[in-house]
Amino acid sequence: MAELFVINGVCAGTVFFLPDVPTVLGRSPEAHLQIADPWISSMHAMFEWRGQDVWVIDLESRNGTFLNDERVQESKITPGALLRFGKTEVRFERREERPRPEGLFAEGGTVVRYLDDLEAEMREARLGAPRRDTVRSEPAGAVTARRQIAVLEEIGRALVDAGDLEACLSRILVSVARAIRSERSSLLLTDETGEMVPRVVEPSGSPPALSSTVIAAAAQSRAGVLSLDAKQDPRFSGSQSIIQQGIRSALCVPIWAAHRVLGMLLFDRGPSEPFTPDDLELVAVVGHQAALAIERARFLDRARASDERRRALEHQLPPEVARELAAQEPADGDPLEFTRRDAAVLRAALSCGEALAGDAERAAEAIRAAMDELARAVLAEGGAAIRVAGTGVAALFGLPRPQADAGSHALSAARAIRERVRRLGQAGLDVRVAVDAGPMVAGNLAGAGGFELAVVGEAAERAERLLALAAPGEILAGAGLRGQPGLVSDAVEEIGGTTVEVFRVAE
Numbered sequence: 001m002a003e004l005f006v007i008n009g010v011c012a013g014t015v016f017f018l019p020d021v022p023t024v025l026g027r028s029p030e031a032h033l034q035i036a037d038p039w040i041s042s043m044h045a046m047f048e049w050r051g052q053d054v055w056v057i058d059l060e061s062r063n064g065t066f067l068n069d070e071r072v073q074e075s076k077i078t079p080g081a082l083l084r085f086g087k088t089e090v091r092f093e094r095r096e097e098r099p100r101p102e103g104l105f106a107e108g109g110t111v112v113r114y115l116d117d118l119e120a121e122m123r124e125a126r127l128g129a130p131r132r133d134t135v136r137s138e139p140a141g142a143v144t145a146r147r148q149i150a151v152l153e154e155i156g157r158a159l160v161d162a163g164d165l166e167a168c169l170s171r172i173l174v175s176v177a178r179a180i181r182s183e184r185s186s187l188l189l190t191d192e193t194g195e196m197v198p199r200v201v202e203p204s205g206s207p208p209a210l211s212s213t214v215i216a217a218a219a220q221s222r223a224g225v226l227s228l229d230a231k232q233d234p235r236f237s238g239s240q241s242i243i244q245q246g247i248r249s250a251l252c253v254p255i256w257a258a259h260r261v262l263g264m265l266l267f268d269r270g271p272s273e274p275f276t277p278d279d280l281e282l283v284a285v286v287g288h289q290a291a292l293a294i295e296r297a298r299f300l301d302r303a304r305a306s307d308e309r310r311r312a313l314e315h316q317l318p319p320e321v322a323r324e325l326a327a328q329e330p331a332d333g334d335p336l337e338f339t340r341r342d343a344a345v346l347r348a349a350l351s352c353g354e355a356l357a358g359d360a361e362r363a364a365e366a367i368r369a370a371m372d373e374l375a376r377a378v379l380a381e382g383g384a385a386i387r388v389a390g391t392g393v394a395a396l397f398g399l400p401r402p403q404a405d406a407g408s409h410a411l412s413a414a415r416a417i418r419e420r421v422r423r424l425g426q427a428g429l430d431v432r433v434a435v436d437a438g439p440m441v442a443g444n445l446a447g448a449g450g451f452e453l454a455v456v457g458e459a460a461e462r463a464e465r466l467l468a469l470a471a472p473g474e475i476l477a478g479a480g481l482r483g484q485p486g487l488v489s490d491a492v493e494e495i496g497g498t499t500v501e502v503f504r505v506a507e
Contacts, residue, residue: 001222002047002054002094004033005194009088010298011035013190015261016090017222022048024059025085033260036299039063039086050076054092056083091194151179151282152289165297169200172290173265177202180251180279182267188215189255189263189294196264215252215264222261224253224287226280249274253283257291265290343398344410344437344481345460346383347467348374348417350391351430366426367391373420374431381413396455399442407437407481414475414505422473434466435505436478462500475505 002018016025016033025033028042041061048055057074058065066084067075077083079094154175169187177185185202196215218225227250251267265287269275350370352363371393378384378395382403395413398406414433421431440457459480466476477487479501487503 002092004083004090004092005190006035007082007089007091009035009037009086011037011088011260013194013262015190015219017260018047018054020049022046026059035085035088037086037088040088041086044085054094061085151175151286165294165301166199168293168297170204172286172293173200173202176265176283176286177267180267180275180282181269181273182251183269184267186266187255187263187290188266190261199263215266218252218254218264219261222254222256224251224280224284226251226275226277251275251280251283253280253287255287255291255294257288257295260291262291262294340439340441341399341402342406342438343396343403343440343442343459344406344435345440345455345457345463346378346395346397346410346414346417346433346435347463348393348395348414348431348433349467350374350421351432351472352391352428366424366429369424370421370426370429370431373424374417377413377416377420380416381409383409383413394455396440396442399440399455407435407484410435410437411475411477411481411484411486411505414477418473418475430472432467432470432472433475433505434463434470434477435475435481436460436463436466437480466502469502477503477505479503 004016004018006012006014006016023032024043024046025031025035025040026043026045027034027036027038027040031043041059041063043059044061045059045065046057048057053076055074055076056065056067056072058072063086064071066072067077068082069084077092079092081092083090083092154171157171169189173185173187176182182202184206186198187200188196189199191197196219249269251265253265254261255263255265265283267275267283350367352367371391374393378393381397383395383397384399395410397403397410397413403409414435417431417433421429436459438457438459440455440459442455459478462478462480466478470476477484481487481503482501486506488506489501489503
């Protein structure tokens with residue numbers, strides 16, 4: 001059995017199983033293995049078996065397919081290999097196939113329900129094909145169907161009502177536990193290390209009843225497992241966790257959808273009234289619906305976080321840059337890593353004359369309106385606006401994203417700032433602006449959890465000092481913008497112990 005374990009990104013913790021037919025990985029819903037990473041192409045790569053080996057083939061993806069940090073067009077992959085698609089990393093593993101028991105009942109009081117069989121039956125049912133015979137009588141099947149419908153309706157309500165992923169998981173577990181009369185229940189999800197950890201337990205607050213032996217059996221076989229009496233079952237009787245925790249009749253079913261497993265549902269109760277094959281059938285169907293519910297809840301959580309982040313970024317960055325950065329996951333790392341590049345920096349500061357000094361309310365309103373105009377002027381020229389304390393603003397052009405002729409855009413923004421403030425028509429309100437260009441380093445000082453753009457470099461320091469020299473209504477430019485049209489060489493000034501050339505921007 002070949003599988004891919006997703007290490008990071010939007011599907012972190014998911015296990016994809018590779019069938020023996022060519023399988024496409026991509027962002028599109030039509031891909032067999034779908035990963036909603038914006039850096040992954042719609043149809044990014046394909047896995048195929050060549051004899052006993054698995055090969056990966058890049059499908060002319062935009063950002064490439066990487067095997068152990070080396071970009072490949074096609075390559076054989078070996079167990080333990082790390083692959084990267086976009087910003088999502090996966091680990092390839094091969095596991096020994098376990099022989100499948102014949103029929104529904106296995107030896108030793110264990111019932112096994114293979115997920116690929118269940119998936120085939122669900123597909124046949126959707127197509128209207130007759131269901132294959134099972135060990136159940138028709139009346140029992142009708143009862144099972146009614147139970148399934150009731151539980152699935154409860155999961156549907158959880159999707160609508162639950163405010164977040166944790167609430168959704170709790171509703172799913174409680175509805176299934178009630179339907180099969182479980183004494184103890186746990187819902188596990190795979191974490192970023194590959195371990196399945198409890199996310200919800202029932203009764204709430206009680207220690208979860210876990211057996212790594214049972215979990216491993218279900219995960220590796222990709223099957224739901226029912227043990228009528230785990231202590232007497234030769235398959236599990238040697239497990240210390242089963243003995244110590246008093247696990248008797250146990251159900252363990254993967255939370256699954258198509259080629260992926262997200263976690264596990266665990267239930268147990270006393271042997272006097274063991275779980276039945278109908279209980280296993282119900283939980284196996286619920287495991288599929290639970291995976292869809294979990295993925296939807298995760299998608300909504302990501303969408304809400306992305307929308308909040310986009311709104312915050314749009315105050316400082318051009319809309320297209322804000323949308324791109326907002327779509328990235330925190331797990332991808334800092335989306336604005338510190339970058340060194342030739343860029344331009346703009347510093348502007350508002351000043352209030354005597355006409356506004358005596359009216360605090362009018363001054364505050366005028367400053368708010370002017371600050372908004374400053375930000376709009378910067379964004380209109382493709383710059384990144386950085387709000388600073390007091391009545392000033394800083395802006396970058398050419399960082400964090402490259403920009404052709406950043407200096408020209410910075411000067412255009414400076415002229416627009418001066419004109420916009422003047423159009424406000426507030427007596428006593430004026431603006432001073434300084435612009436310079438050169439090598440700079442900029443990035444997100446707050447890390448992936450927030451956004452605080454910072455810049456360092458000689459040009460940024462010169463712009464700060466030039467701002468102190470500028471008179472109200474004046475735009476000064478540094479030597480990094482020499483040669484730009486509309487600059488008038490004014491003087492050589494002593495700034496911070498250094499002699500620099502200063503230009504004034506003509507009206």
